[in-house]
Amino acid sequence: TFYSDRERGVPFFANFPDENLVSYFEKSLFIPGKVLELGCGPGRNAIYFAEKGCTVDAVDLSQESLKWAEERANEKSVSVNFIN
Structure with a gap:
């Protein structure tokens, strides 16, 4: 039931990627490749990776x-290949 209330004030419910992840791409610390995200929640970072060509x-x-x-x-x- 944790994810049932999408208006809940949980930071990772936001529909934008983690700012650290964004900075890693901006600094070219990450490049497109294969990604496995464990505990993706509502997908904000997984989607960002896919947008970057991963x-x-x-x-x-x-x-x-x-x-x-x-x-x-x-x-x-x-x-994104979402897996339960």
């Missing part, structure tokens, strides 16, 4: 979070 497998225990993540990925027209 092939992404994203895993979470919550089916509700993965449903939300898939909706977000579809809105941004990116492909």
Whole structure:
């Protein structure tokens, strides 16, 4: 039920990637490749990786979070392999 209330004030519910992740790409510390994200929640970082050209497998225990993540990925027209 944690992910049922999408309006909850949880920082990682935001629909933008972690600022550290963004800075790693901006500084060329990360380059596109294969990514495995464990505990992806609603997909904000997995989607960002995909937008940057990565092939992404994203895993979470919550089916509700993965449903939300898939909706977000579809809105941004990116492909992420979400795994429960």
